[in-house]
Amino acid sequence: MEEKFTSVLFLSLSESWRSILRSGDDIHKIRENLLNHINERHFITYSDKDSDMHDLDLIIIRDCARVLRGILNPRSEKLAGFSVLAELINAAAGKTDPSLSEAFWAELCHLVRGIEGQFRFHENTEFSFADTGDLKGRDAAQSRSLELDLIHKHVENKMSLYRCGLDNQFIELRDTNKKMILAGMGAETRNWTDWHWHLQKIARDEKSLSDYAFLTEKEKENIKRANSLGIPFGVTPYYASLFERSGNGEDRALRAQVLFPENYINSFQNGCGEDNINDFMLETDTSPTDLITRRYPDIVILKAYNSCPQICVYCQRNWEIKGPLEPGAMADKDQLVAAIRWIEEHEAISEVLVTGGDPLVLSDSKIRDILQKLSAIDHIKRIRIGTRTLVTLPMRFTDALCDILASFRIPGRRELSVITHIQHPLEVTPEFVKAAEKLKSRGISIYNQLVFTFYISRRFEAARLRSLIKLCGVDPYYSFYPKGKSETADYRIPIARILQEHKEESRLMPGLARTDEPVYNVPGLGKNHLNAWQNRDLISIGKDGARVYEFHPWEKKIADQKIYIGTDMPILDYLERLENIGESAEEYESIWYYF
Structure with missing residues (x-):
């Protein structure tokens, strides 16, 4: 990501926003004028006049309008304990709070670009099938079938990047690992199929796990620290055999299941x-x-x-x-x-x-x-x-x-x-x-x-x-x-990523292979289904760029129950992490418009 998100960039995006924020009016009048502008932008998307925007891009304007109305609402500011609007007014006056992160400005920049229609997602999609010309009947069906073949090929190419434990290469690797573990313990092949044996040989520290699998020096250090702090740790010999012996990152997800990151250990150490x-x-x-x-x-x-x-x-x-x-x-x-x-x-x-x-x-x-x-x-x-x-x-x-x-x-x-x-x-x-x-x-x-x-x-x-x-x-x-x-x-x-995945990836698969629902477990209340807007509201953006949500209880409209205020993971931070492991943030660009 080459673009740097700052208050300067934010103020450069829209003359309308800039003039309202710099008007010198009090916060109540500025709020009123911004909401009027947002409502006008929203109303235009329903106009019967010709628009140069794709119909699906107009929907993004509507989504951003709803989000901005929620963020600029005084009730939202009270629930979140933070006023985004006050920070925008200060920035427009040249008094930007230095504690506001780049991730904060990234969210606001994308929201303004969204409400002002400064994007063309559906003019630059990987596939463009809406216009089939004058084709009808069998000709139209055959053309559509070819289009669907292209989508299938796209999905298969992407999924083929991820190898699985049934690939011959990994079966051979894990058989080698199994033999090495058994030999190192003086055990026999029959022990491997005995679940009692695995329970007896659980690795509980870095030394025993190092006997089973390759560990980096940092992983060893973290396990030692975890042991010293009494953090529960254990890995079965079988699961350790799934690790690769080169430490090249292919098994990143497996190691993350059981090996503590530094932040985890520090959090426990700090109480x-x-x-x-x-x-x-x-x-x-x-x-x-x-x-x-x-x-x-x-x-x-x-x-x-x-x-x-x-x-x-x-x-x-x-x-x-x-x-x-x-x-x-x-x-x-x-x-x-x-x-x-x-x-x-x-x-x-x-x-x-x-x-x-x-x-x-x-x-x-x-x-x-x-x-x-x-x-x-x-x-x-x-x-x-x-x-x-x-x-x-x-x-x-x-x-x-x-x-x-x-x-x-x-x-x-x-x-x-x-x-x-x-x-x-x-x-x-x-x-x-x-x-x-x-x-x-x-x-x-x-x-x-x-x-x-x-x-x-x-x-x-x-x-x-x-x-x-x-x-x-x-x-x-x-x-x-x-x-x-x-x-x-x-x-x-970010919640936006699980929504993006469900819409842009999972949805491309046959129905029986995508029967799972994305959910957020609300403390003390239970599951909040993320697919439905009516189950939550985005009410603020924190200084760190994290979205703040008001989650509605599953009992809504059934019984009296409290709401829950939850904080998300900043999208910009997430995209930077992806780039650090070799991903291109551009492939995830639409994430900003999942709310």
Whole structure:
């Protein structure tokens, strides 16, 4: 990105804006005049007079009008605790606040360009199919078919940039890694298929993980610091075998799952490890009894086991989990009995998500016992198992375990399904496919909840993942915006990017391969579906360039409930990060106009 976004550039974009801001009127009059100008620009897009703009570009003017009205609203300023308008007036008077970031001015520049129609997105698109001339019938259909072939080729070319764990090259690499790990531990090939062995050999520090996989010096240093601060850390031998041994960045997404960035460690060191800070989802406020979380009428979470064989850095429950397979992670027997009794006493509950932690590290007998108790409750119609062992420990899915799970599904009466997080095509391996097929062949549905982090956010990267897992029998379910926790800032993306991906990439795929919904999990309230404008309002731009949103509760128009004010990731910062890993920011230019 060569353009430098400043107050000077902003003031140069529109004579109308410049004259209003420099009028010398008080802030109330300036606000009124700006809103009048914005409304006029909005009204023009509905004019029956000929326009030199593409119809679809006129829609962008309307979108910007709505956003600017929200930002200039006094109520928005009160909710955000910041007045964008006051800063613009100061800048117009030559008193620009030096603490306003370039990302702040980038947002304002794009909004003014948007409302003033200073762009031509739909005159310079990669494809231009609107004008088919006088073609009709079969001729028009054949022409359109050729156009669709071009789109398909574009999508395939983009998705082919991302290799997966089923590529022969990676199968061979990981077989080599597996043999190296086994040889280094004096183990035999049969140990590799024994999930108990993997649990016994979890890497818990930089030395043990270095025995399994290549680590850079910075990665080693960060693991040492994390260990010294008591930050939970663990990687299974299987998952370590997925790492490359060259450190060239191809496996960036896999390493990011388990290796802490410096910001994460610094946040914990500075006190963010306290429960009241890190309980981002306010689970303590939505737990009516021990081990239960309830945010919706019909479904509850049952936290049966409070640890995992491998700790995901972005985990929303990192404030609860102390380490991999931590002693005492199993729910207290009396508490578990009481929690299940609570479910039995609340007939509104028809669905239970058994999670933690990862409950599938429990023994077969304990899993059977929990499922038997839940299945004995007449009003339970669906049981979900939340687990990431499909990608961290696929050998856990023995025939015995899969038979146990399948025994609790009764077609037409009770469903049992598995919910997982598959985060990258490189996690889809032959072992994963085998485990998934064992479940599917027994009638057990598998759903993927993708956490849409920076590491899966390049153009068509998530589309490649969706297409791949669907072929393995896994249905895309949700695309989660990463939790807005300070320690996981390196994993966040702008909301605009997940919307852009859903519209410009996911939408180009067949419907069955793009069934996931982009959502933002509102603390204490639950999922906010991002596809719909009516679920949120953009109310401000922070000094750092982050958009500030007013999220509406899912109960809106149903029950009285509070709103939630959430802060986004600055778009300019995100684009600069993409460029740092070799992407072109120009390919993402339309991101500024997703709100």
